[in-house]
Amino acid sequence: MSIIDKLNKDFESRVRLGIMSILLVNDWVDFTEMKSLLAVTDGNLASHSAGLEKMNYIEVKKEFVGKKPKTSYRVTNTGRVAFKEHLDFLEKLIKSK
Amino acid sequence: MTDKHQEDLMHIRSMMERSSRFISLSGLSGVFAGLSALAGGTYVYIRLKNLGVDYLTSENAYYEKELVLEFFLVALAVLFFAITFGIYFTFQKSKKNNHPIWTSTTKNLLINLTIPLFVGFVFCLSLLMHHLFVFIAPATLLFYGLALINAEKYTFSDIKYLGYLELLLGMASLFFLGKGLLFWIIGFGVLHILYGIILFKKYK
Numbered sequence: 001m002s003i004i005d006k007l008n009k010d011f012e013s014r015v016r017l018g019i020m021s022i023l024l025v026n027d028w029v030d031f032t033e034m035k036s037l038l039a040v041t042d043g044n045l046a047s048h049s050a051g052l053e054k055m056n057y058i059e060v061k062k063e064f065v066g067k068k069p070k071t072s073y074r075v076t077n078t079g080r081v082a083f084k085e086h087l088d089f090l091e092k093l094i095k096s097k
Numbered sequence: 098m099t100d101k102h103q104e105d106l107m108h109i110r111s112m113m114e115r116s117s118r119f120i121s122l123s124g125l126s127g128v129f130a131g132l133s134a135l136a137g138g139t140y141v142y143i144r145l146k147n148l149g150v151d152y153l154t155s156e157n158a159y160y161e162k163e164l165v166l167e168f169f170l171v172a173l174a175v176l177f178f179a180i181t182f183g184i185y186f187t188f189q190k191s192k193k194n195n196h197p198i199w200t201s202t203t204k205n206l207l208i209n210l211t212i213p214l215f216v217g218f219v220f221c222l223s224l225l226m227h228h229l230f231v232f233i234a235p236a237t238l239l240f241y242g243l244a245l246i247n248a249e250k251y252t253f254s255d256i257k258y259l260g261y262l263e264l265l266l267g268m269a270s271l272f273f274l275g276k277g278l279l280f281w282i283i284g285f286g287v288l289h290i291l292y293g294i295i296l297f298k299k300y301k
Contacts, residue, residue, distance in 0.1 A: 014108060017105055018108065021108075021110075024113065025113045026116055036197040037116050037197070
């Protein structure tokens, strides 16, 4: 198995990388802020975050602030470990070049 | 393939930084805050000289109520101009780089700056009330230095060096009571200008 196969396919998309990077250095981040940091559309962010939630990499919290629904995200321990591993592989790949 | 990975890593780093640190702080804000402080400090210096009060000796430091009030207003004006310029240039920079300005990072930065500054403000008010004027300049330097170090995690971490310098000046001025105005002008005027220029060049 080559090292490339070890790269986590779940983090292939730029949006997913972005979500994980932001959550790694922050606590809860809400939908609007995530959207403006990543500069993506609502649908794009929703589908990628749903994907990450399904893998149990992030935790999603839905609540009401007044009458407005508010969605926030936080990284899980599984997600933190998986993303760290992904970063290590990326670094190794670049160094071995 | 490797290029893509390299780009990925750069993307990750930039996202981590942009989401956790307020990076729209403009060096020009520092320069103009420094200029405001220089102007205010010089005004007070000249005013005292014309009145024949030798600020450089702490003895004989009797000030009339009107004079204290006047200097208090000068200080507020300096603060007002510094903050206005600060907000203006920061807005400009974030607009230019297309970064959102009101994020949780901004709030964190402001809260962490404000807490030590507010305590310092109350402390200085009490000094005013008790007529301990010579301690005001050292106190402003000390609390400002602590505020900068406290906020370091939420913006360019170089501001902590400015904080250390303000603390050194503040501590030194405690032993030269009466020369506070001089220390104040160096700390808030000269240091801000120098620091602003360095920051501006580094993060342009």
